[in-house]
Amino acid sequence: MQNLKLLFLLAGMLLLPLLASSQQTMTMNNAGLETAKTYHAESLHHMNAEWANQNGETIQLADYLGQPLVLVMFYGRCTGTCPVLIQRTWKLYSGIDVDIRDRVQVLAVSFDYKNDTPQALKEYAENEQLDIPGWNFVTAQQSDIRELAMLLGVQYRERSDGHFEHSNLITVLDAQGKIVLRSEGIKGGLSDTATAIEELFKSDLQ
Amino acid sequence: MKPVTFKLLLPTLLLFCLQFASTVMAQSAGIELPAGSFHSVLPEVVGEPHRVDIFLLDETAVTNSQFRQFLMENPRWSPSEIPALYAGNRYLQHWSNDGNYGDESLADLPVTRVSWYSANAYCGWKGGRLPTLNEWEYAAQLMHFNTAQEENLFSSELIGWYSAVDAKHTKPVGSTGIENRYGVKDMFGLVMEWVEDFKPPVATDLSLDCGTVGRMQGTSSMYGYAMSVRYITRMSFKATSTTGMLGFRCAYDYPENAESTKGKSSALMINHPNNQSTY
Numbered sequence: 001m002q003n004l005k006l007l008f009l010l011a012g013m014l015l016l017p018l019l020a021s022s023q024q025t026m027t028m029n030n031a032g033l034e035t036a037k038t039y040h041a042e043s044l045h046h047m048n049a050e051w052a053n054q055n056g057e058t059i060q061l062a063d064y065l066g067q068p069l070v071l072v073m074f075y076g077r078c079t080g081t082c083p084v085l086i087q088r089t090w091k092l093y094s095g096i097d098v099d100i101r102d103r104v105q106v107l108a109v110s111f112d113y114k115n116d117t118p119q120a121l122k123e124y125a126e127n128e129q130l131d132i133p134g135w136n137f138v139t140a141q142q143s144d145i146r147e148l149a150m151l152l153g154v155q156y157r158e159r160s161d162g163h164f165e166h167s168n169l170i171t172v173l174d175a176q177g178k179i180v181l182r183s184e185g186i187k188g189g190l191s192d193t194a195t196a197i198e199e200l201f202k203s204d205l206q
Numbered sequence: 207m208k209p210v211t212f213k214l215l216l217p218t219l220l221l222f223c224l225q226f227a228s229t230v231m232a233q234s235a236g237i238e239l240p241a242g243s244f245h246s247v248l249p250e251v252v253g254e255p256h257r258v259d260i261f262l263l264d265e266t267a268v269t270n271s272q273f274r275q276f277l278m279e280n281p282r283w284s285p286s287e288i289p290a291l292y293a294g295n296r297y298l299q300h301w302s303n304d305g306n307y308g309d310e311s312l313a314d315l316p317v318t319r320v321s322w323y324s325a326n327a328y329c330g331w332k333g334g335r336l337p338t339l340n341e342w343e344y345a346a347q348l349m350h351f352n353t354a355q356e357e358n359l360f361s362s363e364l365i366g367w368y369s370a371v372d373a374k375h376t377k378p379v380g381s382t383g384i385e386n387r388y389g390v391k392d393m394f395g396l397v398m399e400w401v402e403d404f405k406p407p408v409a410t411d412l413s414l415d416c417g418t419v420g421r422m423q424g425t426s427s428m429y430g431y432a433m434s435v436r437y438i439t440r441m442s443f444k445a446t447s448t449t450g451m452l453g454f455r456c457a458y459d460y461p462e463n464a465e466s467t468k469g470k471s472s473a474l475m476i477n478h479p480n481n482q483s484t485y
Contacts, residue, residue, distance in 0.1 A: 039289070046289045048282065143330025146402060147323060150445045151291070157338070157403050160257035 039065075043177030044151055049144035051109070053136040054122040059107070061177065068180075068200040069105050071171040073154045075112035075164050076124040084186050085168050086128055092170060092183070095194040100201045106135045111149065111156050111164055113142045152179070174200055236262035236334070236458050237388050244344045247434045248406065258344040263337055264455035266379035266391050267316035267399060268328060270307045276328050277305045283324050293321035294448045314378040316397045316453040322445040325400045329456035336402040337457035339440075343433070346393045348386040357429060364394055364432040368439065371398060373450030400454040404440045 039045045045062040053059055061069075072089045089106060096104055110116035116124070116139050125131035139145075149156060156166035172181035172193070180200065183193050239262070243255040277284045284305040285298050298319050302308030320328075322336075329335050337345070351357040382395035393399075443452070 041290050043289075043291070046291055141330055142335050143326050146326055146335070150322065150326075155403070155405065157406060160259070 040176045040178055042179075044148075044173055044179070045177035047144075047147065047151070049140050049147065051107075051136075051138035051140045051144075052118050053138045054118055054125045054131065056118045059136055059138060064105060064107075064173070065177065066175050067103065067105060068175055068197060069107055069173045069177075070197070071107050071109065071152065071173065073109045073111060073149060073152065073156070073166065073169070075110050075166075076116045076120055077112065077163070083128070085170075086130070088186055088190070089170055090128075090130060092190045092193055092197075095190055097198050100198050102134070103201060104134060104197065108135070108137045109145065109148060110137070110139050111145055111158075111166065113139055113145055115162075153182070172197060172200070236264045236456070237390050238262050238460070239341075239345055239348065239388055239390070242344060244340075244347050246340070246343055247430060247437055256340045256344070258340050260460045261337075261341055262334075262458040262460060263341070263345050263390055264457070265389060267397060267453045267455045268325075269314050269379055270301075270317045271313040273317040273320070273328065274306060276331055280327070280331060281305070283327055288324070290446075292323040292446065294444075294446045296448045297321060297324070299448070300450065314380075315376050316379050316392075318373065318376065318397055318450050318453045319448045320400075320452070320454065321448050322400050322404065322443070325454040326402070329454075332456050334456040334458040336400055336454060339401040339403050339406055341457055342393075342399065342401045345386060345388075345390050348388060348390075350387045361429040361432050364429075365435065367395055368432060368435045371451040373397075376450075397453040398436070398439065398451050400443075400452065401440070404443055 039062075045065055047061045049060070051059045070089065070093070072085060074085055086108060089108070093101065093104060093106060110121065116137075118139065121137040121139060122131065125135065125137045130137075148154075152169065152171050154167045154169050156164050158164050168184065168186050170183040170193070171179055172183075174180045181193060181196055183190065239258075239260065241258060241260045243257045245255050248256075281287055283292075285301070286304045288297060296319055298305075298317075300307075300319055307313070326336055349357075349360075351360065376397060379396065380391050382392045384393065384395050385391045386393065443449075
């Protein structure tokens with residue numbers, strides 16, 4: 001009998017830390033599962049970068065979970081194609097059905113992390129008359145900007161004169177953060193893209 | 207007498223501490239490389255070589271133990287948690303456990319089987335970034351050769367190395383004995399390295415055939431040929447690639463208000479491989 005008690009005691013001593021550690025691994029696994037559950041494997045919502053907008057507020061891509069997002073990359077000092085690209089994004093936006101347009105979110109990300117501070121972005125947005133609800137002009141730390149560009153397939157390179165060579169791309173993410181549309185270039189009609197965005201909202205309601 | 211000594215001792219100690227701190231900081235922030243320009247194998251405007259601003263570059267590639275530290279502080283980049291979006295399924299495959307390389311003898315080997323995304327995140331975590339393609343190439347060309355012959359010999363060995371990077375028998379960082387004039391080590395002979403824009407905008411116009419190699423070569427030098435092989439290999443990577451021959455090191459912007467020891471405007475001009483007059 002004594003021996004049995006001792007055995008239980010010993011077993012308990014041995015098992016306790018084991019149990020404790022297995023509980024730890026379980027919570028860790030759960031956390032892993034949760035992220036996998038929340039975001040689609042190809043979702044850009046996996047990005048945990050913090051973006052600062054023209055009002056100094058912090059935005060994460062995961063904030064857009066449940067709603068489609070129009071993404072465009074540009075830089076504020078650009079006098080060449082960027083105003084065109086931003087205006088093209090506006091043209092796309094204004095081509096969307098009035099009832100839906102108010103719910104469309106636009107995120108304009110600058111590659112110029114040195115010059116496009118939130119204040120500079122505020123001025124830019126005001127100049128372009130796009131400091132309006134739903135439109136965010138953002139910046140972040142350089143490696144985050146690079147990461148997003150790589151995910152979108154936007155190529156850019158800073159030239160020695162401080163200007164950037166870059167792709168002209170408007171990307172649309174669905175409510176889950178997956179890339180569903182890419183509109184490349186600065187020419188051509190946008191009505192198909194606008195219709196596709198409307199469809200995203202309609203399918204979302206069902 | 208005594209208070210005087212004490213008064214002297216304190217600033218001396220402080221100075222010593224400051225000096226020590228700045229040495230440590232200099233070590234972690236990489237080696238300073240002066241502004242300059244170089245010729246690459248990519249098209250350039252005639253008479254306008256690629257310009258590079260002053261910047262800092264890590265002395266060596268990032269090691270297994272440094273990368274493990276990053277994973278400990280950022281578990282979302284560990285093999286079990288990293289989304290498929292960010293890395294292929296061979297990500298850190300050679301490490302024995304999740305987020306651990308096991309055998310301590312591997313601590314100083316360059317970390318490989320890391321995707322561009324994870325390398326980019328590591329450098330961001332370090333307060334830096336990946337070097338741009340031009341920065342990397344510029345640093346790689348800051349080699350010192352006594353004669354053109356010496357350079358040719360080096361280049362032909364380089365071609366041999368690029369044609370068969372040994373991913374299975376990697377050696378510790380700093381072990382190649384190859385370093386540039388500023389002390390940046392192992393840019394050749396250890397692993398290939400990620401750069402920030404490994405697919406530059408021009409890359410979409412180039413295909414990876416022999417004709418392209420010939421065209422990119424431009425000059426007939428051995429070094430130019432080795433460089434073409436490197437450019438073309440790099441363009442074949444995807445951002446999620448996790449191969450055993452691919453590691454990385456980080457770069458850092460030159461602090462805006464810092465005083466350079468080498469002069470910000472000392473614009474170094476590298477003329478080789480096509481201008482032999484530099485010898």
